[in-house]
Amino acid sequence: MENPNTYIYISNILTSWYQANKRDLPWRSISDPYKIWISEIILQQTRVNQGLDYYLRFVERFSGVKELAEANEDEVLKYWQGLGYYSRARNLHKASLQISTKFEGNFPQNHSAVLQLSGIGDYTAAAICSFAYNQPYAVVDGNVYRVLSRLFGIETPIDSSKGKKEFAEIAQHLLPKSESGLHNQAIMEFGALQCIPASPDCNNCPLKSVCQAFELNLVTILPIKLQKTKVSNRYFNYLFIKYNDETFLQKRIAKDVWQNLYEFPLIESDQLVEITDLIESEKFKNLFQGISQVEIIKKSNPMKHILTHRVIFAQFITVTVSELNNKLQKLVQIPLNEIDRFAVSRLMELFLESLIKSNS
Numbered sequence: 001m002e003n004p005n006t007y008i009y010i011s012n013i014l015t016s017w018y019q020a021n022k023r024d025l026p027w028r029s030i031s032d033p034y035k036i037w038i039s040e041i042i043l044q045q046t047r048v049n050q051g052l053d054y055y056l057r058f059v060e061r062f063s064g065v066k067e068l069a070e071a072n073e074d075e076v077l078k079y080w081q082g083l084g085y086y087s088r089a090r091n092l093h094k095a096s097l098q099i100s101t102k103f104e105g106n107f108p109q110n111h112s113a114v115l116q117l118s119g120i121g122d123y124t125a126a127a128i129c130s131f132a133y134n135q136p137y138a139v140v141d142g143n144v145y146r147v148l149s150r151l152f153g154i155e156t157p158i159d160s161s162k163g164k165k166e167f168a169e170i171a172q173h174l175l176p177k178s179e180s181g182l183h184n185q186a187i188m189e190f191g192a193l194q195c196i197p198a199s200p201d202c203n204n205c206p207l208k209s210v211c212q213a214f215e216l217n218l219v220t221i222l223p224i225k226l227q228k229t230k231v232s233n234r235y236f237n238y239l240f241i242k243y244n245d246e247t248f249l250q251k252r253i254a255k256d257v258w259q260n261l262y263e264f265p266l267i268e269s270d271q272l273v274e275i276t277d278l279i280e281s282e283k284f285k286n287l288f289q290g291i292s293q294v295e296i297i298k299k300s301n302p303m304k305h306i307l308t309h310r311v312i313f314a315q316f317i318t319v320t321v322s323e324l325n326n327k328l329q330k331l332v333q334i335p336l337n338e339i340d341r342f343a344v345s346r347l348m349e350l351f352l353e354s355l356i357k358s359n360s
């Protein structure tokens with residue numbers, strides 16, 4: 001363990017740097033655990049610039065636990081549309097129901113109770129408890145891993161269990177118990193603005209005199225990560241089916257990407273397929289069985305959509321039908337101009353935007 005005075009020195013520098021350099025954001029300087037929770041969940045996988053508007057719209061519509069718990073999950077997902085990682089929105093809604101039932105709608109103050117809510121892990125519980133209640137729990141997110149690994153010259157991989165334990169312990173030692181919220185915000189902001197992943201401005205860093213990575217020339221090497229994310233390809237053939245002025249959607253209920261969002265009927269294939277092959281597939285024939293006129297109107301250009309663990313290659317095929325069969329009747333049948341009411345993936349949204357452009 002480092003000299004405790006070094007810890008105090010580092011924490012003091014971090015907090016004074018923070019006071020001078022922090023961005024002015026609406027979830028800063030508030031102690032409402034609900035709003036802090038929403039902002040933290042949004043910012044988990046989203047950059048501040050993109051997340052800000054979503055945050056403002058979300059807390060305006062769902063101003064507290066009660067409003068969120070009373071809403072329908074479809075509406076919560078609609079407010080999340082475009083942010084990705086939709087399990088975050090589903091868990092927010094689920095946790096608001098847990099707070100309503102178990103805590104009479106009051107956000108819990110006890111760290112272990114906060115940790116038990118859906119979608120809340122160590123990082124989020126520490127953020128809420130320290131920012132809202134100034135409780136002494138150190139946050140460790142990607143920014144903090146980077147700052148700590150560089151400051152203390154730690155080469156243990158941050159995604160190993162040994163590394164997670166080691167970094168959590170150092171973060172906790174570094175935390176001044178009386179200023180937990182301020183210190184946590186400071187170290188995260190320092191990682192986001194000063195000790196950035198590539199080419200940090202070390203020469204103008206207030207911590208360079210104690211930074212091991214700077215001294216040992218390890219800045220570009222740290223932090224060390226073991227695993228590369230495995231990425232697989234998927235091939236989605238969406239059927240934009242028109243029946244008079246109506247179309248059809250289905251809800252993605254399986255535990256898969258975009259769970260509980262809506263989409264056009266989908267035929268997934270093992271590789272990119274030509275329309276002629278798609279029409280001959282069992283799934284296509286099944287979907288349109290018994291319909292006298294099924295006409296392929298057009299096919300979109302192939303679209304490539306990148307998610308964390310998957311690359312989705314998609315094409316949208318516009319089809320008109322002369323009548324309905326059982327299969328189509330089981331789908332969500334809606335007027336074409338009402339698609340907008342449904343929460344859809346960014347991929348679907350991009351296709352719908354291209355449709356509007358081509359019709360205008």
Ligand code: SF4
Pocket residue numbers: 147150151194195196200201202203205206207208211212213214219
């Ligand atoms: S000197 Fe460079 S690597 Fe070290 S804390 Fe400062 S910005 Fe980060």
